[in-house]
Amino acid sequence: MTKKKVLLKFPQNGVSKPFTYRLIKDYDLIVNIFKARVTPEETGELWIELEGSDDRIKKGLDYLKKERIEIIPLEKQIERNRETCTDCGACVSLCPSYAITMDRKKWEVNFDKKKCIACELCVDACPVKAIKVNF
């Protein structure tokens, strides 16, 4: 079983189809939704984690691609600038997925990209703007 976090970007008029239902029903994937939104232009964004065999995840994503949905792997999104960061810890208490933790021996802030769900709660909390979202 593999877990893969992705951001799905839906084109205009693409938000009305039941994609998550298809992923679950047709591709036997466990779908965990972190965040979803529809923009005023009626495009949509869905932050999800897919869990299943590598083969089923690939087939599920191929199905989404055919439906013209843009797929962005989430592990690449949040970047912390090590040079700028002062390790103050203003971001630590905001992280819901424990991707940001304080090493309480060295008092350094650790970023674990694998655990990041790209909720962006930390981004505007950084006093030295060391956290950026990369799309």
Added chain:
Amino acid sequence: MPKTYEEINERIRKGEAVVLTAEEIIDAVGKDGLEKTAKEVDVVTTATFGPMCSSGAMLNTGHSNPKMKMQKAWLNEVNAYAGIAAVDLYVGASELQQNDPANSRYPGEFNYGGGHVIEDLIARKDVLLKATSYGTDCYPRKELESWINLEDLNEAVLVNPRNGYQNYNVAVNQSDKTIYTYMGKLLPKLGNANYCSAGQLSPLLNDPLYRTIGIGTRIFIGGAQGYVYWNGTQHDPTVARNKNGVPMGGAGTLAVVGDMKQMSPEFIRGVSMTGYGVSLAVGLGIPIPILDEEILKFVSVKDSDILAPIVDYSHDYPNAINNALGMVSYEELKSGKIQVNGKELPTGSLSSYRKAREIAAELKKQVSKGDFLLQEPIQNLPLDTKFKSLKMREGKND
């Protein structure tokens, strides 16, 4: 046998002084006891690194030709106070750029302000000076625009009216929406708790009754050697204290000064607090001479002995309601979670303990090498003043 400043300085000059950080002294006292350690240790170094809004830079740009009495001035579009002599300027850490939208698009980003101008100057980056004036017989110029650099200024002095708060609130949010404060981003319904102190490493928490930190004390400020020039604004020494004299909330403060030309951007950083404004993170370090056992007892204070009040910043703080939801120790805060009203809250900090440690270690190195001598205060900080609220009134009294 009590030691004197002169005896300790003599040992520093000879490179013989025994210097420990305020963290290291805890173990030393635990192992050898107060009496033995007081004889052996000469100096304990304390430090902190965090946002300190009441900071600013006093600059003298030198005269242009023809000369000008600057009436209004901007540095990288940040307003600088020019209501002093012709080419003296003061740029405050919290000042915004003139066109900053502030919170009109809430929460405002506050990407650049006075704190960043100070950081850029210290980093030897060119800064754009703009000034206007009305012109006089002696100072005819009415407009000026020029790039300036720290190297070319006559004086560039950090003059911070309130730094190094002795203890501080722990901020939480009891409302239903996220709030943006000077204590950082606070999630609704007690979603997190933010604190801002180096606790057991923090200067005034190691000298709770101001026995050695006073007016004239030589300090490490932003990488330079500077001084305490007065008590800080809002100095409030009469707050409740525990049996060891440690205040149980914001108490004493320091007004400090130092030469920006000797500072490093490593220890001075402009900061942006989303939804709140800009500020300056200042690195301070203060060496404490171990003159006697009482002073040693004070510097061996531990995070578990220091308590801070938990304050709601959604309603109580803005409405000046003096109400603590509870008291919590820095040991608990630094564990990563605390309990408030039966709920477990993750903790975050605005003050960098990693940087505070770095400064305490750097100061220890400088004192050990004989590069940093201790200065006895020429006057002690007040122990009896009280921080008052503004009594608002419509009628003029006189």
